[in-house]
Amino acid sequence: MSVLFTPIRIGPLTVPNRFVRSATHDYMADDEGYVTDANVALFSRLAEGEVGLIITGHANVQPSGKASPRQMGAYDDRFVEGLARIAAAVHRYASKTFLQIAHAGRQTKPRDCGCVPVSPSAVYDPVTKVLPRELSVEEIRALIADFIAAAGRARRAGFDGVQLHAAHGYLISSFLSPHTNRRRDEWGGPVENRARALLEILTGVKAACGRGFPVVVKLNSTDFLEGGLTLDDAIRIARMLETAGLDGIEVSGGMAEAGRGSVWPGLRSEADEGYFVANAARIKQAVGVPVFGLGGIRTLAVAERIVAEGRADLISLSRPLIRDPFLVKHFREGLTAAAACISCNKCFNPRGIRCAELPKRP
Numbered sequence: 001m002s003v004l005f006t007p008i009r010i011g012p013l014t015v016p017n018r019f020v021r022s023a024t025h026d027y028m029a030d031d032e033g034y035v036t037d038a039n040v041a042l043f044s045r046l047a048e049g050e051v052g053l054i055i056t057g058h059a060n061v062q063p064s065g066k067a068s069p070r071q072m073g074a075y076d077d078r079f080v081e082g083l084a085r086i087a088a089a090v091h092r093y094a095s096k097t098f099l100q101i102a103h104a105g106r107q108t109k110p111r112d113c114g115c116v117p118v119s120p121s122a123v124y125d126p127v128t129k130v131l132p133r134e135l136s137v138e139e140i141r142a143l144i145a146d147f148i149a150a151a152g153r154a155r156r157a158g159f160d161g162v163q164l165h166a167a168h169g170y171l172i173s174s175f176l177s178p179h180t181n182r183r184r185d186e187w188g189g190p191v192e193n194r195a196r197a198l199l200e201i202l203t204g205v206k207a208a209c210g211r212g213f214p215v216v217v218k219l220n221s222t223d224f225l226e227g228g229l230t231l232d233d234a235i236r237i238a239r240m241l242e243t244a245g246l247d248g249i250e251v252s253g254g255m256a257e258a259g260r261g262s263v264w265p266g267l268r269s270e271a272d273e274g275y276f277v278a279n280a281a282r283i284k285q286a287v288g289v290p291v292f293g294l295g296g297i298r299t300l301a302v303a304e305r306i307v308a309e310g311r312a313d314l315i316s317l318s319r320p321l322i323r324d325p326f327l328v329k330h331f332r333e334g335l336t337a338a339a340a341c342i343s344c345n346k347c348f349n350p351r352g353i354r355c356a357e358l359p360k361r362p
């Protein structure tokens, strides 16, 4: 049997196979951030499609951290009831599910977050055209507390764990990056300081939710930016996180400002699938916790080699599961062809993610 269909432990949790639905903002919540029937149906299909671990799209831990319209909220107890519908829908099947909790930082617009966007330092964002406001120390403390509170809501809603979003230039990622974090206090400067907020969130969630509730991080392995986060920094951060009790690391990269984000367009040859897997392999050499590899993985044979050769322990997919939520089941039943997704990126649809290619196909 393929290693991809063997279980794996993420901390205290057993995931039934090695496939992860990488966090994917679905634009399906209502305008206030409440879960809708469309959200629940989406997660139900992914679980029926046998994805081992399903990670939600980013849910904002503070109102100011809202990145885009129709995003799920996690900043208030009133969201727990709706979130619980997602966890219950997934748990009708063997799949597990984590809530991804996040704050957009400077990568949002005043019209989306209802405020002047915030950041570790006031560094202009040429993509959002926002000059963010620097967070005070009191606000950083509140941010940490709000991440911990959001994780508690995920646990109460019945999620199996949480993923802390520390990638793609969002707020925690911008603390890690020397390009966006120019602070001279204990929250900036050396990598230990830049990682302090993330580490305090992790230890706080562990203390509040208990060791039985797994916490994983989606980590930038590079910003692709002159003066930004490097792979060497990311490896050091991964080690610090593991020491602090982290249960797993999903290795991503990129920042909109660099002109190179995390969702690379265009079909790739089999040899080039897994565009962040080389970085995942480097991080895997440095830590003992499970590592999730991702980036344009489209074929079962490539996924199999990545895990069998020890470059990653789990395989994360986003767009192929928008195209076909049943892809993992089809792989298990013998599909050897590449996923049908052609990485055109037309699924970013503010009225709800959907594959724009589907109507064209029989």
Ligand SMILES: Cc1cc2nc3c(=O)[nH]c(=O)nc-3n(C[C@H](O)[C@H](O)[C@H](O)COP(=O)(O)O)c2cc1C
Pocket (backbone or CB within 6 Å): 022, 023, 024, 025, 026, 056, 057, 058, 100, 165, 167, 218, 252, 262, 263, 264, 294, 295, 296, 297, 316, 317, 318, 319, 320, 347, 348, 353
């Ligand atoms: C529509 C869409 C929404 C996404 N939303 C998120 C998100 O909320 N959080 C996140 O960490 N990554 C997000 N991503 C990035 C994916 O998780 C993934 O890392 C990236 O698409 C590369 O994997 P893929 O080639 O399998 O699509 C999103 C990607 C897409 C296509």
Ligand code: SF4
Pocket (backbone or CB within 6 Å): 319, 320, 322, 323, 340, 341, 342, 343, 344, 345, 346, 347, 348, 354, 355, 356, 357, 358
């Ligand atoms: S629109 Fe469809 S084919 Fe294009 S990237 Fe999205 S899921 Fe893949």
